[in-house]
Amino acid sequence: MGRYERREGELPPGQRLQRGWPVTHYGPVPRFKPDRWEFRVFGATADGDKTCWNHADFSALPYDTVVADFHCVTKFSMLGIEWGGVATSTVVKLAPPAADVTHVMVWAEYGFSSNLRIEDFLDDQSLFATHKGGQPLTAEHGFPVRLIVPGLYAWKGPKWVRGVEYMTADRRGFWEERGYHNIGDAWSEQRYSYQEEPGEGPEI
Ligand SMILES: Nc1nc2c(c(=O)[nH]1)N[C@H]1C(S)=C(S)[C@@H](COP(=O)(O)O)O[C@H]1N2
Numbered sequence: 001m002g003r004y005e006r007r008e009g010e011l012p013p014g015q016r017l018q019r020g021w022p023v024t025h026y027g028p029v030p031r032f033k034p035d036r037w038e039f040r041v042f043g044a045t046a047d048g049d050k051t052c053w054n055h056a057d058f059s060a061l062p063y064d065t066v067v068a069d070f071h072c073v074t075k076f077s078m079l080g081i082e083w084g085g086v087a088t089s090t091v092v093k094l095a096p097p098a099a100d101v102t103h104v105m106v107w108a109e110y111g112f113s114s115n116l117r118i119e120d121f122l123d124d125q126s127l128f129a130t131h132k133g134g135q136p137l138t139a140e141h142g143f144p145v146r147l148i149v150p151g152l153y154a155w156k157g158p159k160w161v162r163g164v165e166y167m168t169a170d171r172r173g174f175w176e177e178r179g180y181h182n183i184g185d186a187w188s189e190q191r192y193s194y195q196e197e198p199g200e201g202p203e204i
Pocket residue numbers: 021022023024025026027071072073108109112140141142154155156157158159160
């Protein structure tokens with residue numbers, strides 16, 4: 001797929017190292033309401049049903065950790081961060097997609113969304129992170145759950161995730177509709193939608 005291979009611990013083209021951990025997002029930080037929160041898996045599921053986990057259920061799912069790099073399209077990167085949470089493969093195992101699912105839309109609070117190819121979503125390092133460096137995420141960094149997909153720019157990983165929609169055709173998410181690349185592979189420097197080649201994204 002990409003022109004470059006992913007190389008852990010190195011900077012993708014055009015990126016620079018960042019000290020500290022800046023907060024980057026559009027809109028306000030949502031307030032976590034534990035009694036109203038649920039994580040929903042819906043759309044083209046294998047059995048046509050939805051799966052909903054409340055916060056206690058979601059917190060009880062198998063916990064995995066990955067060490068991964070983080071690349072923001074505004075050109076800062078952080079390397080070697082330890083994330084903990086629920087592997088995307090765990091979600092897919094417990095709430096399987098239909099056989100013809102090709103993409104997912106990951107939904108967050110306030111309708112923020114990002115679309116991913118199923119193979120990017122199921123990268124063996126993709127994780128619904130609840131923790132960073134062993135500590136629960138803070139509110140501004142996405143508590144209780146954010147998605148981490150190490151090879152893609154970080155906008156492909158929504159903070160404050162509330163659900164996954166299985167899709168049998170691609171559709172653009174929030175930033176993908178607003179000028180950012182439909183795939184967003186950091187190693188291929190897929191920053192903006194004008195760089196898309198035919199077949200890399202649906203019409204805008
Ligand atoms: N819900 C939501 N998630 C989001 C964003 C956003 O605007 N809304 N911005 C993305 C972008 S562009 C980046 S770089 C990272 C930043 O994560 P951080 O604030 O924890 O560093 O969150 C991503 N997730």
